Amino acid sequence: MTTTESARQRLRQCAQSGLLRIAVDKRSGGFGDGFAALVDAHAALGRDTRDPGLVLAINAHLWGAVYPLTTFGNDEQRARWLPGLLDGTRIGGHAITEPGAGSDVQAMTTTANRDGDGFRLNGHKRYITNTPIADVMIVYARLDASPGLAGFVVEPGDAGVTFAAEPVVAGCRTATMGDVILDDVHLDASRLLGSAGAGGTMIQSALERERAYIFAGILGVMQWQLAHVVAFARERSVGKGRLADLQAIAHRMADMKLRLDTVELWVARCAALSDAGQRLTLASAQTKLLASEAFLQSSLDAVQIMGARGLESGMSTLVEDAMAGRLFSGSSEIQKNIIGAVMGIGLDTRKERG
DSSP: OHHHHHHHHHHHHHHHHGGGGGOOOGGGGGGGOOHHHHHHHHHHHHHHHHOHHHHHHHHIIIIIIHHHHHHHHOHHHHHHHHHHHHHSSSSSSOOOBTTTTTSSSSGOEEEEEEETTTTEEEEEEEEEGGGGSEEEEEEEEETSSSSOEEEEEEEETSTEEEEEOOOOOSTTTTOOEEEEEEEEEEEGGGGGEETTOHHHHHHHHHHHHHHHHHHHHHHHHHHHHHHHHHHHHHEEEETTTEGGSSSSHHHHHHHHHHHHHHHHHHHHHHHHHHTTTOOOOOHHHHHHHHHHHHHHHHHHHHHHTTTHHEEEHHHHHHHHHHHHHTTTOOHHHHHHHHHHHHHSSSGGGGGHHO
């Protein structure tokens, strides 16, 4: 089975288990169980699979495609695309990043110009999660060369659309990625998601959730990681005692426990805010920054504690995954910018301050 076939199959299995419906409202075909339930289920997935790539793919599907359709889509759009996205017969994602525009959304050059009763899109998106397996992609573009952005529902069969696979060479290898190329693509007005010019709001809203809830799955991975390391250290003999009884090793594991519990608290805080209908701008940036750095440091500690066994056991692969975690959904530096902007400091607030 190819990587692409495996990725599609695993996402479908997650859909069949009901994982994709947990926090989706009942009107849209979900269970309406809320975000605390979503966190519990995604943490269990992380513990069972130990696969950050799968976690990344699921969250790109949920927050990149399902969430914008449930939140900004009209009745016709929800009826057309949501059933397949929720039962796993369709895979989705969102296309924001470009060769020259990553975390800086305002540098986006993909355009959508009005053309008769629709729009004509041109541009190139890069490093887009789920591209090789996607049936539905929410593509963001600059509207009529203005500062405003708009979101469009794009399918791989649309004339002028190319979904090009690009192998993942390091970090989250089980996720599929690629380029979305738009060459004079004409879409009718039914493909515009939300109102014209609302793309920026849609991106921010989707990314706030993606940043927070990717780390629900990673939380489960970290829970498995610590349990595995502690079991190893208890069983491994060093001299006349256990590896776990060496102070330097015990301190590393204590640090791993502290990071794990802190991540759990922050993810739970985001879930509580979401269930209360509150914004996640600050909390999701704080959670993403803290959790991504914690995952990386704990992964390094795990390898250091286990030594060569850490390399043989695949624990070192989590170091690569954790490095990717500092970059996707906005780098650690971007999260600090967001936190600073909420505080009224930093470059992001200079314009408002004159």
